[in-house]
Amino acid sequence: MQFKEIVGQAGIKQRLLNSVTENRVSHAQLFLGPEGSGSLALAVAYAQYLSCEDKQPDDSCGVCSSCRKYNKLMHPDLHFSYPFFAKHKDDTALTFIEQWREAFLGNPYMNLDTWRGYLDAENKQANINIAECHQIIKKLSFKPFESAYKILILWLPEYLDKEGNALLKIIEEPQPNTLFILVAQNQDQILNTILSRTQLVKVPCLHSQEVKQYLIAEHNQTEDAASEIAYLTNGNLTEALTMLQLDTKSYHELFVQWLRLCFSNKGLEVLSFVDSFAKMGRENQKNFLRYGISFIRECCLLMAGAGNLVHLPAKELETAQKMTNVLDLSKAQYISTELEKAHYHVERNANPKILFLDVSLQIIKILNLKTIPAGSQYIPN
Numbered sequence: 438m439q440f441k442e443i444v445g446q447a448g449i450k451q452r453l454l455n456s457v458t459e460n461r462v463s464h465a466q467l468f469l470g471p472e473g474s475g476s477l478a479l480a481v482a483y484a485q486y487l488s489c490e491d492k493q494p495d496d497s498c499g500v501c502s503s504c505r506k507y508n509k510l511m512h513p514d515l516h517f518s519y520p521f522f523a524k525h526k527d528d529t530a531l532t533f534i535e536q537w538r539e540a541f542l543g544n545p546y547m548n549l550d551t552w553r554g555y556l557d558a559e560n561k562q563a564n565i566n567i568a569e570c571h572q573i574i575k576k577l578s579f580k581p582f583e584s585a586y587k588i589l590i591l592w593l594p595e596y597l598d599k600e601g602n603a604l605l606k607i608i609e610e611p612q613p614n615t616l617f618i619l620v621a622q623n624q625d626q627i628l629n630t631i632l633s634r635t636q637l638v639k640v641p642c643l644h645s646q647e648v649k650q651y652l653i654a655e656h657n658q659t660e661d662a663a664s665e666i667a668y669l670t671n672g673n674l675t676e677a678l679t680m681l682q683l684d685t686k687s688y689h690e691l692f693v694q695w696l697r698l699c700f701s702n703k704g705l706e707v708l709s710f711v712d713s714f715a716k717m718g719r720e721n722q723k724n725f726l727r728y729g730i731s732f733i734r735e736c737c738l739l740m741a742g743a744g745n746l747v748h749l750p751a752k753e754l755e756t757a758q759k760m761t762n763v764l765d766l767s768k769a770q771y772i773s774t775e776l777e778k779a780h781y782h783v784e785r786n787a788n789p790k791i792l793f794l795d796v797s798l799q800i801i802k803i804l805n806l807k808t809i810p811a812g813s814q815y816i817p818n
């Protein structure tokens with residue numbers, strides 16, 4: 438993995454490069470970034486750079502013997518640790534290294550759900566067990582074989598139980614030329630004892646614009662489709678890549694059509710709409726609802742006179758402006774609450790037909806009868 442393969446994050450890349458050229462590489466670092474920011478990819482690119490035999494000013498060379506091994510994640514001085522589902526008490530991350538290489542090389546932006554898909558996991562709890570902690574200590578007690586550094590990348594230290602304390606000594610006083618790179622998403626779920634012993638590298642969320650450009654350049658998306666996905670996923674590239682695989686029928690048209698039907702209270706057409714929702718699949722339903730929530734939020738901004746904060750593509754902005762004729766702030770708020778509740782229930786496997794019919798009826802009530810879904814109370818204007 439080279440820096441140039443990673444989307445955005447120019448500031449972090451420069452900071453990491455500087456730490457090497459200025460010879461101040463800390464032996465224990467915590468890359469902390471939200472899902473889809475690329476923090477794991479950055480950790481691997483950084484490790485590759487440190488080991489590269491022909492470092493360029495802004496990246497590893499990509500072709501030396503070390504880089505070639507890194508490209509396959511098969512360098513003898515590169516180690517990984519990550520949550521897994523132990524079938525036997527002696528299972529360690531090494532048991533699943535083949536799956537790990539396949540998963541990361543397939544998608545360096547993977548999340549725990551993606552990783553779970555590579556393991557025969559069922560509903561078991563992922564963690565980094567004590568056997569793995571002992572394995573880490575053992576691996577790091579050897580000198581590097583080929584490179585200047587021996588590097589361990591530990592993905593999601595949030596899943597280290599109290600057993601993680603077994604690692605404290607080795608994090609604090611590692612062997613010479615040994616580096617520990619932790620890659621985490623939630624600072625408050627990491628053992629404090631570990632947190633206090635690492636240097637923090639904060640990886641920010643990507644800008645929607647960067648995600649959009651990437652989708653256009655690397656995934657042949659049209660300007661409109663890329664804008665919509667980038668907007669919906671709010672800079673989370675992991676989620677954007679997942680959405681690419683879904684049915685890309687425009688959520689915007691679908692959502693506006695649905696609201697129109699509810700507004701004109703056309704029962705039969707609403708019913709056939711509900712049928713088509715039910716066939717969409719759960720991920721698609723969730724994305725659709727999330728789109729609806731975001732769109733209503735933008736309408737609220739328009740109504741509140743904060744049009745300068747609205748960042749919808751031109752066509753959608755036009756519809757949003759029309760929509761403000763039939764909506765007011767309180768109606769919008771109630772619709773949004775209904776959509777959020779529906780999202781919650783989709784996640785919990787509610788029957789989609791019953792659910793979407795119910796939401797439609799509630800929206801009809803809100804738009805036409807001006808009553809709050811609970812029933813009797815009028816929506817104040």
Ligand SMILES: [Zn+2]
Nearest residue numbers: 489498501504
């Ligand atoms: Zn190289």
